[in-house]
Amino acid sequence: MKRTEEMVSSLRYDALQKRWVIIATERQHRPQDFGAGQSITVSREHCPFCAGREQQTPPEIAAIRPLHSEPDTPGWRVRVIENKYPALRISNAVWELGAEGFYETIPGYGAHEVIIEGPDHDKSFIDLPSDLAFDILSMYRERLNVHMDDLRLKYTLIFKNHGATAGASLLHPHSQIIATPVTPRTIRMELMSTLKHFAETNRCMICDMVQKERDEGERIIYDDGTIVAFANYAARFPYELFIAPARHETFYNRENDHTLHCLVNCLKDVLGRLRTLLSDPPYN
Template identity: 40%
Template sequence: MRVIPNLFPALQSESSGKGESEGLLKWVAGRGAHEVVVESPLHDRGLGDHSLQHLTDLLRVCRDRLRELMDDPDHAYVQLFKNHGEAAGASLTHPHIQILATPVCPDAINREANAFRLHQERQGGCLLCDLIRTEIESGRRVLRAGKAFIAMAPFASRVPFEILIAPRAHLESFQDLDPAGITSLAGILKEQLGRVKEKLQDPPYNLALHTAPNSRFRTGPYHWHLEILPRLVRLGGFEWGTGMYINPVPPEEAAKILLGTGTEHGRND
């Protein structure tokens, strides 16, 4: 595996200028970083196809890059993501992961952080810890309830077969994963990507890591997680216009299909 700067970076450390505004309009310099993690020399091996050892090494490399990039005071957030397949935005066919450090905290993270803060104020706990407990009690959307990690088809999934993977113990940042945690994550990630590939005939998908922003930009509690979004339906004007999603496969159905006909693997019902 190799980590290299993106040849066509969306953001880079040398960007000049600083934050300015003109009336209502505000902007910042596009300062940041844009790196490509080449997963392996093999052109036709998807993320879930690597050996457990290779995937573990790959995740450790990603964690180390996130640590370093998040330490830079110019970076408010570091986004790790993967586009698999052309329909998911992959412009380069060789399997790779991308890491983008941004000078501002993205709206999606701010929205989630807000929800975590509100939940803590109202209920006094962590939103995702509480959600994980609820999901394990119900069992209807659980894909794997491992010791260290849970995988589930999240309630009110935005797209068919959306998958959420999160550590069961409260952990704000992906960068704080220890070696045992990385090995467990590799195992559950490999299993879920394998199910997506096998049960859905290797669809295009996006994978995005959500982790706590740089501590200077943190507003409250957070609990890191991975989101996997298969691209089986096209998002259109309704989704753009409303932020609401029409999902023809409810997560309870998606879980059954991903698990196969049996009721193995961590389901309680």
């Protein structure tokens, strides 16, 4: 395929592993590994995510801020910006499937955003007031809705790196969103497993998992009737958690405000217990 100057990244298909790999040359210039593009040594005095330094970040994509207040000015509660070193970009809108021999490549169309979780520099998610924590979770919902409306995008991942060893390069609390034009292999596998389970039993696999955990009770960590958290039966990491709604729901962005309020309580509880137990461990 012809490569254009403005194409900062592309996706290449690994036919052997059956997975797409993001090739992002621009990201090699970022000062630290996967993050907002800042070194962990950035102090509060120079932090671009703090209120009053909005001009030092890429322009605001969305925000929860007072009505009639200008974008990129202080006063916001939650702010969404493009990652300074994006792995994928909406402006990579050239949509063509390229082939180099039997290799496949497509432009790095997509989104890579940072959600700044409040103007406070060193309050972690657990310490935030519940209404601000709710605003963050509802911003996730809003961004998922936006990306879901773009039919060229197949999958959106929201993730958070807490602590330096978990990959956070900037201490100011933030999470990231990656929306991709392909479905990752692990997600494809999950979709196939749940589809097979449904074809065989006429039941939802996640609902069956929740039911099984509730019946046994052994691994349940949190259950308020709306949100259930349990230790993953086949956990790959210590303290790996599975969090699911108690009733059947396919999409996070279809959850109502009540469920998100319950999710805030659940996250504060389980993350708070992890912090007490393990003295503020890094997590994803």
